[in-house]
Amino acid sequence: MLVFENLTKKYGDITAVDNLNLKIEEGEFFGLLGPNGAGKTTTIRMLSTLTPPTGGSISMDGRKMDRNLTELKAKIGVVPQHMNLEGEMTAWQNLELHGRLYGLRKELRRKRIDELLQFTDLSGRAHEPVKNFSGGMKRKLMIARALMHAPRILLLDEPTVGLDAAVRRKMWDLMKELNKNGLTVLLTTHYIEEAEVLCTRVGLMNGGRLVELDTPKRLIEKTGKFVLEYFDHGTTRTSFFNSRQEAIESAAGMEGSVNIRPANLEDTFIKLTNRKVGD
């Protein structure tokens, strides 16, 4: 459905995205995971035609993305990282504006607005100015807005940044449900847990490059299923093992406290990039 071919973006001497090659299939929940500055947002910005690539291309259903190709743009729904709702307008008016911009007929607009406000639990606040909303409500409204024109792919750029844990989990349920109903989702995140819980496939990005690409489960297995953490000369060190038994055997001769736990995507990330997500 989506093909990134040698996609590159440079800002002067800085290469934000470096030769990205990637295919995303219909119905996938794909996650681009990486620390700040890895090139995730730039990739999303190029896909949504906000910024043109310096080299390479992005194709959707075999056609190259371009700012002037309005029919391709109408197939994409975008939830940007920053809140960009019209604060002086109500939730209803924000959705109405989007529906009008995407050329939806009046009856369809009204129907979609009702459905989406219900889906995002915002029906009760429909006619209140958005500037009075909490961060979580604004995020939900942004998702509703991106879905107004029934896109085929939803781009979510760090959709849960700044939300508290409970709201984040609610957002996860919402996103999972959308994907279950057949919507292709491309998510960027620097929350490892988010990628692990939601994504069917994950691309690890670092320094503008795609360093690894697989299902979360296989990525973890590649590193080792179990982690042994121990304290050595003032620093915490980690070793990876394929079974708990191997980890226990290795820990047997160690002095001081050790910790054995199942590996997660964060371990994979640290091992592959030698840096922590969020650094």
Next chain:
Amino acid sequence: MQFMTILWQEYVIFKRKFWSTTTGSMVGPVLYLIAFGWGLGSEIKVGGTGYVSFVIPGIIGLSTMTASFSNIANSINISRIYEKTFEEFMIAPLNMMVYAAGKITAGALRGMYSGLLILLLSLAFRAGVRIDAYFIAIIVLNCFVFSALGFAVGLLIDSHADMGKFTNFIITPMSFLCGTFFPLDKMPFGLKQLIWVLPLTHTSLGLRSRGEDPLSMASHLGILMLYFIVFLFLGARLCKKAE
């Protein structure tokens, strides 16, 4: 349809801020009218008529300029740099020329609204302003010229502080110099010619065009139209390239 959508959005926001917009638009003109109309004006005559009658067309010109320019320049600048609502339009399957046309028209309408308020105010000051089709055409064109300039400047300038500088160095001097408060013939050689080139001068001259020959009346319209086309072209170019 999409053009009307942009106007609808502007109307919704205008309606929400109706009172603050209306009272805000009147502060400047009222102060000018008091200071230059009642204060200074009662003692002065320009070209045989009272100063109030002379200054009101100037105040209409400068106020419609400021309202059209600042409304759109700030709205585009803030939505592009701070609120990022501009991205919603860039992502949408919307021709950016339609966006430019919608925003510029909305800005011009906002300027015309403030022009209407001043005309109503001038009734209270009993200044006999004669309104005809030419007078209205000049005001409408003035609003479109400065709305288009505001659109281009809002896209061009990348910080709100620099927006203030543009107003300080370009808009404010124009509002005082372009024949708004005094006749141009009092200006020394050189400065007079420089001022004559500026768009607001042709608004001021056009709004006071009693007794002018048809050719120079047409030239004011033509020059304002030329400015509008240049600013529109610039804005459209910047809009297509915006990131």
